[in-house]
Amino acid sequence: MTIDPNRDLSPADAVLIVDVQNDFCPGGALAVPEGDRVVPMLNDWAEAAVRAGARVYASRDWHPGDHVSFVPEGGPWPPHCVQDTAGAAFHPDLRLPDSAILVSKGTRFDQDQYSAFDETGFAQELNRKGVRRVILGGLAEDVCVRASALDAIQHGFEAVLIRAATRAITDDGRESTERELAEAGVAFT
Numbered sequence: 001m002t003i004d005p006n007r008d009l010s011p012a013d014a015v016l017i018v019d020v021q022n023d024f025c026p027g028g029a030l031a032v033p034e035g036d037r038v039v040p041m042l043n044d045w046a047e048a049a050v051r052a053g054a055r056v057y058a059s060r061d062w063h064p065g066d067h068v069s070f071v072p073e074g075g076p077w078p079p080h081c082v083q084d085t086a087g088a089a090f091h092p093d094l095r096l097p098d099s100a101i102l103v104s105k106g107t108r109f110d111q112d113q114y115s116a117f118d119e120t121g122f123a124q125e126l127n128r129k130g131v132r133r134v135i136l137g138g139l140a141e142d143v144c145v146r147a148s149a150l151d152a153i154q155h156g157f158e159a160v161l162i163r164a165a166t167r168a169i170t171d172d173g174r175e176s177t178e179r180e181l182a183e184a185g186v187a188f189t
């Protein structure tokens with residue numbers, strides 16, 4: 001499937017930019033290889049979305065300082081994206097439109113939230129705004145992008161992954177994730 005952002009977007013679409021934060025980019029605490037490469041293309045999609053009357057959402061990992069997902073607390077990840085730190089800020093080149101809405105996750109004290117839909121009320125927000133299709137990219141493909149895409153389908157939305165605007169932590173992760181997403185009904189552009 002090819003979606004031309006300059007022709008094929010409508011107000012029934014939402015562009016979801018997943019976790020394009022400094023800590024997930026080269027030099028960050030939990031860097032995804034080439035993570036910063038997703039920025040220019042996501043800027044273009046966000047701009048095209050605004051022109052088409054589609055909504056733009058940007059999710060962010062937004063952890064308390066001693067979050068349960070961090071290694072010192074017995075979790076799987078090095079500390080990252082701690083609230084209000086430079087690592088949690090969006091990549092400096094990411095141009096979010098003024099109308100973009102943030103979806104904060106990873107804020108719970110008792111569990112992690114990989115998906116932008118996980119107990120954030122995001123599905124209700126999209127339904128309320130008449131969104132039918134979620135077009136997404138960002139970081140990391142094999143973790144939070146994966147979980148968000150699967151949840152979009154689970155909640156009854158069409159989901160389309162902008163393949164060139166996402167990066168995985170590992171190549172194996174990319175392959176297995178894309179297989180899984182395709183099987184779940186996620187489309188790729």
Ligand SMILES: [Zn+2]
Binds near residue numbers: 063077080081106
């Ligand atoms: Zn996290």
